[in-house]
Amino acid sequence: MSTAETAPGPVIERRLPISQILLWIAGVVLAALIGYWLIKNAIESPDRFLEVTLIGITNGSIFALIALGYTLVYGIIELINFAHGDNFMLGAFQTNSIVNDGSFQIPLFPTSFVLALPLGAAATAGSSSSQKIYTIAMCIFFSMLFCMVINVSIERIGYKPLRNQPRLVPLITAIGFSFILQDVGLVWKDAGPQPLPNILPTGNIFHWRGATYGWNDFIVIAVTIPLLIALSYLIRRTRSGKAMRATAQDMDASSMMGINVDRTISFTFALGGALAGAAGAIYALYIGTAKFDLGFRLGLFAFTAAVLGGIGNLSGAVLGGVVLGLIQAYTEGFWDARWTTTVIFSVLIAILVFRPSGLLGEQVPEGQ
Amino acid sequence: MSDQAGPQAPKVQDRSTVSSWRESYRRYRRGHKWLNWAIPLALVLLAFSYPWWGLEGPLAFIFNDGLGIDNDTLFNMSIYVMLALGLNVVVGYAGLLDLGYVAFFALGAYTLGWFGSGLFVNRDIHFLDTNAARLPGIHLSFWVVVLLAGAICAFAGVLIGWPTLRLRGDYLAIVTLGFGEIIPDIFRNGDDIGGHNLTNGVRGLTQLDRPGFGENIHDASGGILPVRYTSLELRPWYFTVLAMMLITVFVNLRLRDSKMGRAWIAVREDEVAASAMGVPLMRTKLWAYAIGAIFGGFAGAIYGSFINGIFPTSFSFQISVIVLVMVIVGGMGNIWGVIAGAMLISWLNFRGLDKIGERIGSLPGVSDDFSIAKYKFGIFGALLVIMMLFRPEGLIPSSRRKAEFAEGEGTATLYDVRT
Numbered sequence: 001m002s003t004a005e006t007a008p009g010p011v012i013e014r015r016l017p018i019s020q021i022l023l024w025i026a027g028v029v030l031a032a033l034i035g036y037w038l039i040k041n042a043i044e045s046p047d048r049f050l051e052v053t054l055i056g057i058t059n060g061s062i063f064a065l066i067a068l069g070y071t072l073v074y075g076i077i078e079l080i081n082f083a084h085g086d087n088f089m090l091g092a093f094q095t096n097s098i099v100n101d102g103s104f105q106i107p108l109f110p111t112s113f114v115l116a117l118p119l120g121a122a123a124t125a126g127s128s129s130s131q132k133i134y135t136i137a138m139c140i141f142f143s144m145l146f147c148m149v150i151n152v153s154i155e156r157i158g159y160k161p162l163r164n165q166p167r168l169v170p171l172i173t174a175i176g177f178s179f180i181l182q183d184v185g186l187v188w189k190d191a192g193p194q195p196l197p198n199i200l201p202t203g204n205i206f207h208w209r210g211a212t213y214g215w216n217d218f219i220v221i222a223v224t225i226p227l228l229i230a231l232s233y234l235i236r237r238t239r240s241g242k243a244m245r246a247t248a249q250d251m252d253a254s255s256m257m258g259i260n261v262d263r264t265i266s267f268t269f270a271l272g273g274a275l276a277g278a279a280g281a282i283y284a285l286y287i288g289t290a291k292f293d294l295g296f297r298l299g300l301f302a303f304t305a306a307v308l309g310g311i312g313n314l315s316g317a318v319l320g321g322v323v324l325g326l327i328q329a330y331t332e333g334f335w336d337a338r339w340t341t342t343v344i345f346s347v348l349i350a351i352l353v354f355r356p357s358g359l360l361g362e363q364v365p366e367g368q
Numbered sequence: 369m370s371d372q373a374g375p376q377a378p379k380v381q382d383r384s385t386v387s388s389w390r391e392s393y394r395r396y397r398r399g400h401k402w403l404n405w406a407i408p409l410a411l412v413l414l415a416f417s418y419p420w421w422g423l424e425g426p427l428a429f430i431f432n433d434g435l436g437i438d439n440d441t442l443f444n445m446s447i448y449v450m451l452a453l454g455l456n457v458v459v460g461y462a463g464l465l466d467l468g469y470v471a472f473f474a475l476g477a478y479t480l481g482w483f484g485s486g487l488f489v490n491r492d493i494h495f496l497d498t499n500a501a502r503l504p505g506i507h508l509s510f511w512v513v514v515l516l517a518g519a520i521c522a523f524a525g526v527l528i529g530w531p532t533l534r535l536r537g538d539y540l541a542i543v544t545l546g547f548g549e550i551i552p553d554i555f556r557n558g559d560d561i562g563g564h565n566l567t568n569g570v571r572g573l574t575q576l577d578r579p580g581f582g583e584n585i586h587d588a589s590g591g592i593l594p595v596r597y598t599s600l601e602l603r604p605w606y607f608t609v610l611a612m613m614l615i616t617v618f619v620n621l622r623l624r625d626s627k628m629g630r631a632w633i634a635v636r637e638d639e640v641a642a643s644a645m646g647v648p649l650m651r652t653k654l655w656a657y658a659i660g661a662i663f664g665g666f667a668g669a670i671y672g673s674f675i676n677g678i679f680p681t682s683f684s685f686q687i688s689v690i691v692l693v694m695v696i697v698g699g700m701g702n703i704w705g706v707i708a709g710a711m712l713i714s715w716l717n718f719r720g721l722d723k724i725g726e727r728i729g730s731l732p733g734v735s736d737d738f739s740i741a742k743y744k745f746g747i748f749g750a751l752l753v754i755m756m757l758f759r760p761e762g763l764i765p766s767s768r769r770k771a772e773f774a775e776g777e778g779t780a781t782l783y784d785v786r787t
Binding site for chain 2: 356
């Protein structure tokens with residue numbers, strides 16, 4: 001689908017200034033109030049503020065990894081891949097199997113049987129550290145692989161034949177796949193939360209008054225940042241990355257230039273899937289539990305992050321993820337965890353209403 | 369069926385050679401105008417008499433026993449037909465993808481909670497309510513509450529739509545999804561808003577008022593209209609929801625053929641062109657949104673009363689999607705398609721899958737702990753994917769809609785409305 005085909009300037013009623021101004025005033029007042037509230041909290045208890053901020057950044061980096069998958073796919077085929085969040089959930093389940101059972105599992109979906117590939121990676125909190133490191137590495141690698149395969153298959157089966165259909169059609173297909181993946185998760189593991197032992201290193205890196213920052217928090221960032229650097233390198237410096245950027249800009253023109261568009265789109269989905277898998281692995285290891293319906297809510301949060309940063313914009317997705325993580329942490333830390341969902345979706349709506357292009361602007365992944 | 373609101377689709381000639389029965393059927397219908405009212409009348413009579421021929425009587429062994437369409441299922445099916453028709457106005461007519469329709473369903477149900485239950489114990493407001501005793505709380509007549517639910521939902525629809533309907537198609541979908549998540553969340557946390565208990569939180573609302581006509585009308589009608597509905601006698605419930613459903617169908621039909629309906633279709637097909645022709649975009653879309661919301665509110669109010677319990681967890685994203693599946697599977701924009709889709713999917717959702725599961729479970733070689741409930745998500749998801757891949761226009765599409773899909777790439781702007 002070529003982007004926007006230089007559509008004629010849409011005829012819009014420009015007779016909304018009063019309502020627009022009112023909306024803007026409301027927005028500015030709201031932003032000022034939130035700023036005041038944050039500063040007040042920061043002055044009252046700086047250590048708690050620091051702690052909450054660190055939690056926000058850690059969670060935000062997981063959001064960022066998922067958001068990148070949304071934004072990559074949106075950038076290239078303008079599709080909100082609803083199934084992405086559930087793919088992330090399956091990644092978390094894969095990690096769960098690797099840690100608990102020591103095997104890479106392939107669920108044979110309609111049945112509850114699984115094909116298990118022993119890795120000898122089962123670990124408990126008491127395992128030796130080399131065993132733990134091996135398990136963590138296996139978790140990340142195999143979850144990435146698993147989600148990558150799922151994402152590419154979905155693209156091949158579902159989205160590719162619908163590329164020339166109205167945009168509603170692939171969107172609904174994506175919702176359908178989201179339901180299917182949720183069901184795969186439900187049949188594979190059970191309906192309840194699936195716990196796994198904590199095998200991340202324990203202990204604090206630093207400790208300042210009440211605020212602590214542990215090694216397990218650090219691991220999340222330590223895995224995320226190299227992945228982001230690798231992604232950035234891939235997109236800016238390699239031939240495939242160049243093909244991706246070209247395809248995102250103009251699919252028809254790039255196919256005329258000899259770029260294999262189908263392969264490039266599959267490659268994009270593979271990248272998105274791999275990032276979702278990595279996020280799933282980190283999430284499962286860090287949070288210590290996963291549930292089959294986790295992907296829907298978290299996927300939407302991550303999508304919000306992508307929109308917040310400017311959908312289609314890679315740096316935007318990372319920024320949006322971190323900002324959203326902070327919003328979540330401040331809501332839970334200083335207000336009430338019950339309202340997190342409402343706050344996050346309100347942010348989503350506010351961004352879409354006030355600045356649909358996001359914080360950094362809506363762009364194709366052009367290696368900003 | 370009379371489903372074309374405008375000029376014939378361009379592909380009609382091809383089709384007539386392929387399936388000539390359709391053309392001859394059309395010719396037959398054109399020659400026999402009386403069928404235009406006879407068929408709907410027959411269907412309505414068939415629906416109203418279902419308790420006598422389907423629930424019990426000659427065909428009960430197929431419908432009640434075989435397909436499992438009992439009173440509860442029947443009621444739920446009718447509710448979902450209403451919801452699907454309401455969503456049809458938004459998605460099918462005006463082409464605005466709404467992924468948060470459940471919000472209006474919830475709002476309608478909670479309206480009943482506010483004006484027809486003992487939630488506000490300290491208030492003592494009564495208006496024509498048909499409860500046996502004078503209960504504490506606000507109790508308005510159920511029929512007033514239904515209208516109120518529609519009004520509140522319409523207002524909420526306008527309130528939500530006003531800032532958001534300027535958005536591009538898939539952004540609009542996300543915003544509506546956001547509202548669909550926020551509103552149940554507010555109901556969930558509404559037991560302590562500034563110290564007031566507005567929704568009773570996760571405990572939900574029970575002991576809700578039931579519809580009824582009161583002693584006077586009961587006596588005047590010779591005992592046909594009940595004083596108040598009970599959970600034992602389910603027929604009045606069915607007739608009531610059927611009547612509401614018929615009103616919905618009627619309004620849908622009349623709207624489609626109205627000036628507003630043509631404006632919706634114009635906006636759906638090409639917003640820029642519609643706007644250039646003088647269709648006020650915002651007003652047209654807001655109307656679609658508000659009218660869709662009204663039906664959601666109606667359905668919510670009677671659903672809450674029938675279930676006699678409103679819980680924030682019963683209004684999940686899944687309901688939005690299932691209603692959307694109904695509209696899509698049936699054929700967006702075509703009332704008959706949507707009704708058929710809604711009946712099929714809601715039957716599958718409430719009884720059909722269980723019935724099929726029982727059959728599968730009794731096959732030799734299937735383990736005893738086989739449960740089809742586990743596969744519900746997967747089945748609906750697969751249904752969506754398969755429909756989109758092989759018949760995106762739905763089972764019974766309107767000819768106009770079909771033409772839009774057949775245009776292919778040209779329709780890329782169908783859901784792409786720039787701000």
